[in-house]
Amino acid sequence: MHASIKLNADALKKFRPLDRLSENQRILLAHKAHFSSFKKKKVILERGSLDHHDYFLLSGTIELEAPDGRTRTIEAGSDKADAAIAHLQPRQYTVKAVTDVDFLVIEQDVLNILLKEAPVNSYEAGDDFSVSDESSEEDEGTYKVLMSFYHDLKSNNFTLPSLPDVAYRIRQIADKDETSADDIARVVNADPAMAVKLIKSCNSPLYRGFNDVSSCRDAVVRLGVQTTQQLVTVFSMRELFRSKKAELKQAMTALWQHSREVASVAYVLAELTPGLNKDHAMLAGLIHDIGAIPVISYAENFPELYADETALKDAVDELRGEIGCTILEHWGFPNDLIEVVSKAEEWTYDSGSDEPGYADIIIVAQMHALIGCPKRNDLPPFSQVPAFRKLASGGLTPERSLKVMVEARHKIEEIQHVLGDDFRVD
Known part of the structure; x- marks a missing residue:
């Protein structure tokens, strides 16, 4: 030692x-x-x-x-x-x-x-989630839920969500040199609903060519393997934003709407930032809060938690980063997306690199999405956020990024439409 x-x-x-x-x-x-x-x-x-x-x-x-x-x-x-x-x-x-x-x-x-x-009183002064003698019963309940969650996770009694089947199979073959458009199309066509979404997206203003495509293979050829893989993963994510409890459907719906908003803003920001891929940024935006999904699902076992919006938010805020990283590691996702999940809520995060990364894109996208939200008055000035300074290397200063968001509103709405503006949590 x-x-x-x-x-x-x-x-x-x-x-x-x-x-x-x-x-x-x-x-x-x-x-x-x-x-x-x-x-x-x-x-x-x-x-x-x-x-x-x-x-x-x-x-x-x-x-x-x-x-x-x-x-x-x-x-x-x-x-x-x-x-x-x-x-x-x-x-x-x-x-x-x-x-x-x-x-x-x-x-x-x-x-x-x-x-x-x-x-319950094991937290000490200076800890992130303290429970004092004056704490409410709701705070104690939230703490007990967190401890129960950690216990079940550590003892492998908690099942992490699986990557939806079609997205998993695409990821298995996409990086192989011998993989062809026919191979990718064959996997996508096994899920007719996914094939329809891919063709519809390919014919949208975001990816449209001179002529509309009518087959999944033609869509894969136009989009390319990487973009097809990312879009299939994006569309598959919607399956995860569900809850069996009526009381938690609203939380899942709000989570989906926020994730979709951040994904669409991230797409626009990455399109204007040299060296970053807009489709990868969109995927990053959609999964940045992936860790909140199992926390909300776990809350189904605790009526006292899902009945209290503040307590549920506290539990999600406490656990989503760690659980999100665990999920993406379990799925074999790349390090840049794991970094996004880990740092998405950390406004002062600085990777130490002068070049902007996807975590920077998502931090800025989140701040744009949360501007004007009455429940989020804790946002720092844009000028104090390292991520904004890095995006400025591509011309996106804090002032210009606000103007860009206004000018790109139509495109943001189109991206949200591609992601599924008719989404409902069943």
């Missing part, structure tokens, strides 16, 4: 969901946990393995390899290392050591018991 690493209650507090535990619980956990060290290039976790332990990265750098061969690195102390590595079991990733690394290893059963028994 690296000599500078000390295991105590404060050291555990920097990891999620260990920060949910009381100090006494973290002290107990510190005695039950153990360290594991791995040399450079060593395989730490095998994809498909099942060992009932959680691994928290303490030092060094690791690489996660997805089933499709894509990789991403995680460095100790970074935002990506603040939760258990490759948590879902069986493991969804193969984890390798890029450098010598140290891990804190905790038995999931032990952590699950502590999470389930964590007292």
